[in-house]
Amino acid sequence: MAENEMSGRLNEMSGRLADEFFTPGTSSFAEFLSAHRPALLPTRRPLPEGVRAGADQFPHGTTVLALSYRDGVLIAGDRRATMGNVIAQRDLEKVHPADDYTAVAFAGTVGLAVDMVKLYQVELTHFEKIEGIPMTLNAKATRLAGLIRQNLGQAMQGLAVVPLLVGYDRAAPEGAKGRIFTFDVVGGTYEKPDFHAEGSGSPYARGSLKKLFHKDMSRRDAALAALQALYDAADDDSATGGPDINRRIFPIVSVITEDGFERLPEPETEALTREMVEQRHSHPDGPTVAP
Numbered sequence: 001m002a003e004n005e006m007s008g009r010l011n012e013m014s015g016r017l018a019d020e021f022f023t024p025g026t027s028s029f030a031e032f033l034s035a036h037r038p039a040l041l042p043t044r045r046p047l048p049e050g051v052r053a054g055a056d057q058f059p060h061g062t063t064v065l066a067l068s069y070r071d072g073v074l075i076a077g078d079r080r081a082t083m084g085n086v087i088a089q090r091d092l093e094k095v096h097p098a099d100d101y102t103a104v105a106f107a108g109t110v111g112l113a114v115d116m117v118k119l120y121q122v123e124l125t126h127f128e129k130i131e132g133i134p135m136t137l138n139a140k141a142t143r144l145a146g147l148i149r150q151n152l153g154q155a156m157q158g159l160a161v162v163p164l165l166v167g168y169d170r171a172a173p174e175g176a177k178g179r180i181f182t183f184d185v186v187g188g189t190y191e192k193p194d195f196h197a198e199g200s201g202s203p204y205a206r207g208s209l210k211k212l213f214h215k216d217m218s219r220r221d222a223a224l225a226a227l228q229a230l231y232d233a234a235d236d237d238s239a240t241g242g243p244d245i246n247r248r249i250f251p252i253v254s255v256i257t258e259d260g261f262e263r264l265p266e267p268e269t270e271a272l273t274r275e276m277v278e279q280r281h282s283h284p285d286g287p288t289v290a291p
Contacts, residue, residue: 028123028143058159059088061113062239063201064095064105065229066166066180067213068194069222072257073166073178076226077105078201078234079249080241090244095252097261099124101168102140103254107199108161112154116147116161123147137167141181141189149187160185164198168256178256201233201240208232212287220272223253223264227276228286243273 064077077094080087088110095105096117104120106113123143128134135143144165151161165181172179180192195213197205208229217225227243230251234242243250250273254263280286 028127057083059083059092059110060239061092061094061107061110061199062237062241063197063199063205063230063233064107064164065197065202065205065209065226066105066164066192066195067209067217067222067226068178068180069217069219069255071178071219072168072255073180074219074222074226074253074255075103075105075164075166076223076230076251076253078230078241078251079244080239081110082239085238087241090241090247091249093252095254095263096121097254097263098140098165099128099134100260101170101256102137103166103256103261104144105164105198106161107164107202109154109159112151112159113161113163116151116163120144120147136171137169137179140167141165141191144181145183145187145189148183148185152186155185162198164196166256168258168260170258177258197229197233199233199240201230201237204236205229205233208286219255222255223269223272224276226253227251227269227273231276231280232286243277245274245277 059081060083061081062078064075066073066075068074075095079089079091079093081089081092092110094107095103098104098117098121102124104117106117120143124135124140127143144163148161148163151159155161162185163183165183167179169177169179180196182190182192182196182198184190195206195209197209206229209225212225212228230240231242234240241249248270250266250269252263253269254261256262
């Protein structure tokens with residue numbers, strides 16, 4: 001055993017922090033873990049070389065979406081996780097705040113995605129504490145892309161994570177402060193204007209948003225458009241869960257404005273969902289044009 005590793009073990013046993021915590025280093029918490037505790041990284045290899053995960057072996061989350069509106073940006077997701085043709089969870093939370101002005105949602109392998117989101121949250125906090133300033137939104141997107149790139153080995157084994165990042169950019173021009181970033185499995189970063197969706201139901205959600213989105217939407221209009229899009233996705237994609245009125249399980253809808261991150265209160269989401277479902281009784285395919 002190396003001397004520094006032995007020293008670290010002794011410090012742990014005595015209840016003191018190991019030496020690496022007192023050594024100047026990078027502002028990236030992920031790089032710190034990679035150097036000193038790589039086994040704690042969610043991107044560590046979970047399967048032996050050459051082994052692929054079966055599609056029905058691990059819970060997968062599906063449709064998440066985002067759209068800009070008058071006051072900022074909205075992000076939402078359904079609640080279903082599936083394992084093959086089995087519903088693994090009905091109330092999964094796929095939308096999480098990353099910091100006060102940034103949120104991330106995910107589609108893909110649930111276990112890896114949840115760990116990656118937690119690591120990303122710590123990454124942003126760690127940077128701000130070390131550097132004394134918050135990251136820019138572009139830098140936040142770059143950091144998340146780096147975490148996804150580290151997960152490439154697992155993605156090639158069938159354990160992909162595809163996040164959706166949104167933020168309120170106080171440095172952006174008026175009317176363009178709500179920004180949306182999407183990624184591919186190799187860490188490619190793409191900024192999307194107006195709206196975007198990820199997951200197996202995303203083609204149907206994007207089609208719905210294409211007809212419903214318009215500039216200068218109010219918060220209510222944006223939330224209803226997101227709920228309509230998730231409903232359309234669930235209507236055509238079995239892996240996407242629609243609103244469960246009986247169990248009172250509704251999509252998660254959150255917004256980010258100049259006041260920061262806010263998850264819509266459940267009574268508000270429930271009222272909007274019930275209003276939308278009631279409209280579907282007379283118009284099963286939903287609204288056809290933007291208001």
